[in-house]
Amino acid sequence: MLFSFRSTKTPSTRVKPLMQFSSILSSSHPSGYRTLKRIRNTLARSALGLSLLLPTAVLAAEDLNQPLTALKPTLNQAIASVNVVQLLKNNSYEKIDLSENSSDKIYNSYLDSLDRNRSFFLASDIKEFSKYQSNLDDALKGGNLRPAFEIFNRYRERSEERIRYMLKLVDNGIEKLNFKQQETLEIDREKAPWLTDKAEQEDLWRRQLKDSVLAMKLNEKDDAEIKDLLNKRYTNQLRRLHQTRSEDAFQLYLNAYTQLFDPHTQYFSPQRAENFDINMSLSLEGIGAVLQSEDEYTKVISVVPGGPADKAGQLKPGDKIISVAQAKDGKMEDVVGMRLDEVVKLIRGAKGTEVRLEVIPSSTSDGKNRIYSIVRDKVKLEEQSAQKSVIEVGKGSEKKRIGVIEIPAFYIDFKAAQAGDPNYKSTTRDVRKLIAELKKEKIDGLVIDLRNNGGGSLQEANQLTGLFIPKGPTVIVKDSRGRTEAQQDPDPKEVYDGPMAVLINRLSASASEIFAGAMQDYQRALVIGGQSFGKGTVQTIQPLNHGQLKLTVAKFYRVSGQSTQNRGVIPDISFPSLFDPKDIGESSLPNALPYTEIKPVSFNSLKPLSPEVPALQARHKERVADNPDFIYLDKLREYQKQFENRTEVTLNEKARKEEIQRMQDERLAIENYLRKSKGEKPYKTLDELENEQNDRFNQNKKDKDLSDDALLVETSNILSDWIRSKEPMLAKQSDR
Template sequence: MRFSPKAFHFSLCQARRQIHLTFSLLAFFLLITSGVRAAEDLSQPVPALKPTLNQAIASVNVVQLLKNNSYEKLSLDQSNSEKIFNSYFDTLDRNRSFFLASDIKEFTKYQNNLDDALKGGNLRPAFEIFNRYRERSEERIRYMLKLINAGLDELDFKKDETLELDREKADWLKDTKEQQDLWRRQLKDSVLSMKLNDKKISEISELLTKRFNNQLRRLHQTRSEDAFQLYLNSYTQLYDPHTQYFSPQRAENFDINMSLSLEGIGAVLQSEDEYTKVISIVPAGPADKAGQLKPGDKIIGVAQGNDGKIEDVVGMRLDEVVKLIRGAKGTLVRLEIIPSSASDGKTRIYPISRDKVKLEEQSAQKNILEVGKGDKKARIGVIDIPAFYIDFKAAQAGDPNYKSTTRDVRKLINELKKEKIDGLVIDLRNNGGGSLQEANQLTGLFIPKGPTVLVKDSRGRTEAQQDPDPKEVYDGPMVVLINRLSASASEIFAGAMQDYQRALIIGGQSFGKGTVQTIQPLNHGQLKLTVAKFYRVSGQSTQNRGVIPDISYPSLFDPKDIGESSLPNALPYTEIKPTQYAALKPLAPVIPELTKEHAKRIADNPDFIYLNKLREYQKQFDGRTVVQLNEKKRKQEITSMREERLAIENSLRKAKGEKPYKNLEELEKEQTDKYSQNKKDKKPEEDALLVETGEILGDWIRTKNPMVAKNNQ
């Protein structure tokens, strides 16, 4: 959906007038920091930052845009002033490792009037708080360097100490003594992690010295724009997590994450604390083909080529990390990763060959999967759709062969019908969405006519998208396979198939992204704001809750970490009045029997047993928030975890008659070798979840047509 920028216009004259009437800030705003800097003298304290007049105008502009046009309606009043206050401190110091309780007490004078400050463009409170944060950051860095210079051998790894990793709800640090004790433990944890990753103390000392000196340099290089963007987003994200202010530098490419997804490794990244975290993997991109990098992984080092030295990127700005990762097509980048699925503290090195994501490589693909045995055999067509794509440029140019999801799937279905399939699986796992138009048109391939999705805008108006083609391309038995990474357009399609009773939905609960955003230019940067919400034809929202499968599979994705519901201030699941649509015969009566047969099959299925064990393993260890700082105990914990992980792997191999691994290193080497092969070479028979989906569909087909096998002979 597109919305006219004119509908959201708030003139600069109005913004200037409101600032002038509310505050006499001319002298204040003329104190603008220079855009040209001399080389930083790191021995000097970090200089204070000051806001600019353009930033003040932009803040007023953003307030008005959100007030008039955001889907979520919030009053910028005293109650929300307190939320902005808390949100800003959470943004700056989520783990409560910098600010003292005395800092918070001092700044509570702003707690109830940030609403008025924003309305009038007064950024003084925000910059006072940010400058204090920089002071505390500098103190931490210099304290860490002092400890390193004193010698890391002085750290006592025999002492029984622990470190609380998740301090989000902890009390603010009461004094300098408590603050420095926390910093010492954090340093001790970093050193111990490196020691257990086979680094020598001299190497660790050199690496950490370089890391903290780099952080100090970046602290000196922090710009006024950094403070402004963080503060404004502490306000905008009270509306929802997708409402964001982009500074002019970020607005230039729209979003640095998106520019990375187009060229480089094909991953969307964001900063989280001191780490660069993987948010999603672009289908058919280099990282997806390599197969190792996963959402939730943290990048701690980047190296160029096969032999380049790994550069530590902990604490580095996101744009700087991106520059290191991006590069010429065909060149190799190696990433040092803390995997989201690893609980043993061991880092991994993932080599990825840089490339551009090609539209043709994101195309839907087909396969044939045979399930059942003897007279129960069925031929299942499988169409894997990695994204909802369309080549707009070619379509607008009148190219009769332009590529789109719907056109490709139509062609593949016709080919599969000639191959006499008995049923069809649409595989939407890891499909993060794309074109709404394509989700609408793809739905139309499987229903005679009717609405496909409802879109409710910020003014409360609801519009139904309609099936543009009354012809059904396929009317046979069908399953849609989803997981937690199936989002947006994927959820629209899956939700429509479920509401029309057109297909069984199998897999994991989907992501829950059911909102529409638009980008609006400002005098200074851009604002992305949520302007509409998707609803299924049944009136249910896809927002927050996602699509719930008819038959569920165990998932290794933790909803607390992955999915819309894991994001702060995510819009809630809601329902509206359903629209008129002609659903087919209800599938509810067949689901219990299909579920029963599924449960029998997986009871002794090695792959499902393995998946359940792995999920329990992750629950056991990933939820830990306290780590041991006693080296002996830490080693014992890691050994225990790795032995348990190895046992899970070898139980699967034993069940399949394969030789057990001697250790996890052997497993990881084999996985790396496998991942170096193109994922498209993987046969559908090797995908346990896909095979079981085919079996469920086979059961359903036989309940509808017991003569399936004879028809195929």
């Protein structure tokens, strides 16, 4: 999540925008004149002329049998590409000079973004394109977009060939497909060789169609339904292909270049720039989820805390949305292959209205789709607010009351604060009040729960840290010029100085990592849970003559000099995690900036906790060795591993059914192990399990039993161990 980075002492983070005729492109500037002239000459050679300034025509439905119109770059796009090159060269945190080496990377990144699964391009296409592999750097510097558009237009041709071939197969009758053959489909072709000829290409497409049909059969759709659905799906894809705009090609190509710098550096076309990002705008209204396109699917990246999807409790990161319907009785509209912005339009809607999503869940491997109903709403600041609770652990004289403050995001109502509202909401102000209330409830220790907290305001991370330390720096910011500045605790008073733990997981990112890292460096709190996300960079938005650029301009470092980037925060005591670092986290993203260290700043660490960690770790391991919840998590993780690295699936209906049944039996056995160990009645089916889970999610969070949260309970137990280990020393001090 983008930080709200506001520092008057580091002006280098405020990059001046390059407008259409800025210094580098000004006709009064010699190099700018030459660059502009070169762009115009390039465009003239493409026979584009002034018509480049007109939008690409959109074909109507009745024109689908007409050949595709070749897309061409515009003058504004050419100028924007030169602007982006100069802006990144001068102001990006990571310095990359365009060269033959970077040209090769841009070329491969562009091909990957178009055809990641190597289902469209032929080996002959790649051979033809190879002439551009080593000179895209010079082309970008001069605003020459012809290579990018040539490749994109060929991709559209191959896409049209695939769609028409699929429609032909469907028209011939899906009942003719043979599901008794021992045939497989390679589903991970990212590193597969390019297809050699049309016969190999059509064989792959045929298998892909069989996989789609088989999946629908196993989701209890009959042949007539399947044929109708696939006809509509491929016809819609063909229509969208004809409606592809020049801007689509340009944005995709430019991002193949920008993301060499890091995964958070992105170019946004004018349409996307209007709301900064489709994903971000969707996270603020609608269902409260961040989406992205992956192959032909719309994939859920994250669910916004306090949003409608979070409240419904069903949609999860990694889920793939395949159909969308309006209201309870609305007809499902297939969205496979649909543009992301079109999917967003279907999902968004008026507050209080219902949307239904058919998804392929990421958390199950049984081949069954799910339909989730979500009532649209806006994500309200108060629903992202910190919440408190108290949990008791231990028995008899060893019983301890542990206060828990769950912080879903680092938020602040900037408008209310700037308007002088004395009651404006912010994370720090809310936590301060909650601590005061917990003190009245006589807590023995405090857990700050940052699980799934994706970050937010840097200001709030800094101020929240200040509630728990006397004084000192909280985080170091290093800008693109190598200058560093330490953010300081603005308040010398400690609001809470008692025993404390911070609970994190793989989805704890950015501001969460700053806070957790500071608590660990100051030896102020035990950090417990899973390795955090590893997002330790700052981005800013710069307008261009055409669209806008999000670029990384700074990097965060802990006061100890360690970066939160890439590696994240490593807990003092680790818990089992269902998140695979290879799939989720900064380290899983291409071209992520590396973990680095700088010189630490001066700070006064509290009495070291680290010597006590081994003893606490030993007691933790002894306690969870026969803990059903922890054994359950280990079993579930092993279950997931069986299916994570599959590269192919069977297209034999009987074998696929047997495989799904085996998956369901294993999953049910894992769930029933946990229930039996707790003396509960086992489930008969997975449907029974899902129905009960949905009922639980529909409960108000305040009504939930904290004892069901095994990780929170164990965190409280560890904190209690630490408190008890201190009691003899505190008693001696009291006697003296």
